[in-house]
Amino acid sequence: MAEEGQVISCHTVEAWNEQLQKGNDSKKLIVVDFTASWCGPCRFIAPILAEIAKRTPEVIFVKVDVDELESVAKDWAVEAMPTFLFLKEWQNCG
Numbered sequence: 001m002a003e004e005g006q007v008i009s010c011h012t013v014e015a016w017n018e019q020l021q022k023g024n025d026s027k028k029l030i031v032v033d034f035t036a037s038w039c040g041p042c043r044f045i046a047p048i049l050a051e052i053a054k055r056t057p058e059v060i061f062v063k064v065d066v067d068e069l070e071s072v073a074k075d076w077a078v079e080a081m082p083t084f085l086f087l088k089e090w091q092n093c094g
Helices: 013-026 040-055 070-075
Strands: 007-010 029-035 060-065 083-088
Touching: 007 013, 007 040, 013 029, 013 060, 013 070, 013 083, 029 040, 040 060
Parallel strands: 007 060, 029 060
Antiparallel strands: 029 083
């Protein structure tokens, strides 16, 4: 498991749900980076996002590869990469 100040890669739906729950339980802001390995702009922004994560350990940073977790990307209607979500005290209404 990643420590505070790191971008956490979610490779399973369970890991994704765990990070959402962790953010809700702690009332922390969650910044989600929907990315893809083939996406040039995603590769460009990744080190910048990692640096921001180091400077703001009070925020949870999560990375989701849209090809790896297609269902999560679909649930959030992600159609372009990179796409960023900012979630705070979010609840699943579906």
